Amino acid sequence: MFVFDAYEAGRSYGEHSLVLSPDLCAAWEAEFGTAQGGTRVPASMLSLVVMRAYFAVITPRPPGNVHAGQSFSVQRLPRRGTTVVTEVCCLRKEMRKTRRIVWLGFKARDEDGALFTAEMTSLVAA
Amino acid sequence: MMRDFAVAKKKADFESIERYDRLTGDGNPIHTDRAFAAATEMGGIIAHGTMSLSLIWHAIELTHGVQDIEGSTLTVRFVRPVREDEVIIAGGALAAADGSAYRVYARNERSDNVIEGTWTLPTD
Numbered sequence: 455m456f457v458f459d460a461y462e463a464g465r466s467y468g469e470h471s472l473v474l475s476p477d478l479c480a481a482w483e484a485e486f487g488t489a490q491g492g493t494r495v496p497a498s499m500l501s502l503v504v505m506r507a508y509f510a511v512i513t514p515r516p517p518g519n520v521h522a523g524q525s526f527s528v529q530r531l532p533r534r535g536t537t538v539v540t541e542v543c544c545l546r547k548e549m550r551k552t553r554r555i556v557w558l559g560f561k562a563r564d565e566d567g568a569l570f571t572a573e574m575t576s577l578v579a580a
Numbered sequence: 581m582m583r584d585f586a587v588a589k590k591k592a593d594f595e596s597i598e599r600y601d602r603l604t605g606d607g608n609p610i611h612t613d614r615a616f617a618a619a620t621e622m623g624g625i626i627a628h629g630t631m632s633l634s635l636i637w638h639a640i641e642l643t644h645g646v647q648d649i650e651g652s653t654l655t656v657r658f659v660r661p662v663r664e665d666e667v668i669i670a671g672g673a674l675a676a677a678d679g680s681a682y683r684v685y686a687r688n689e690r691s692d693n694v695i696e697g698t699w700t701l702p703t704d
Contacts, residue, residue, distance in 0.1 A: 486634050487642070497640060498635070506604060509604070523657040525655040528654075
């Protein structure tokens with residue numbers, strides 16, 4: 455169980471692969487609009503890549519975690535039909551009074567190299 | 581140089597929250613189980629925070645396009661939840677005179693920020 459004590463700063467917890475298939479892109483764009491960039495997926499799908507990786511790798515989690523913050527540094531947007539591989543790691547953790555805060559790092563790449571990095575700030579429930 | 585983003589809007593009705601939950605694989609019952617959500621401190625269904633975050637990205641892309649997104653950085657904090665049936669409104673405004681930074685937001689219909697953050701472009 456990914457409780458606060460289980461996280462280790464600097465540790466990688468594994469990778470998740472996500473195929474940005476035509477069906478997935480169509481379903482996403484039906485919710486958030488069509489990408490402006492032709493062969494590239496919408497920038498809004500970066501959130502999807504991160505969350506899919508988080509749910510797949512950081513599991514099981516205690517109920518009640520709060521997603522407090524998020525950042526992205528984008529090198530390239532992924533292309534439609536490609537596979538994005540995202541590594542998830544713990545960057546650091548800290549107790550602030552009663553709050554258990556964990557910062558998770560995400561590194562996403564495709565077959566051509568680095569796509570983006572992201573950082574999630576999570577208030578861990580236990 | 582754009583001062584304000586094009587605005588992106590989305591209603592967080594139950595069906596859209598359910599669809600988003602399936603797309604992301606979240607599975608937290610606070611988003612899709614009315615009885616469960618009612619018993620939490622939230623008192624009811626709330627939308628996923630990243631639903632509003634995705635809308636901010638859409639507003640950025642509508643305004644600036646792919647060429648400015650590649651090389652940029654987006655940093656946000658989640659301020660308050662979006663309640664079921666609220667309309668999320670995402671946008672941004674110029675924060676640096678040289679066009680390198682924008683304050684971004686997602687708001688509800690009462691103009692309460694649900695997300696606040698900054699989008700920065702690389703300076704030449």
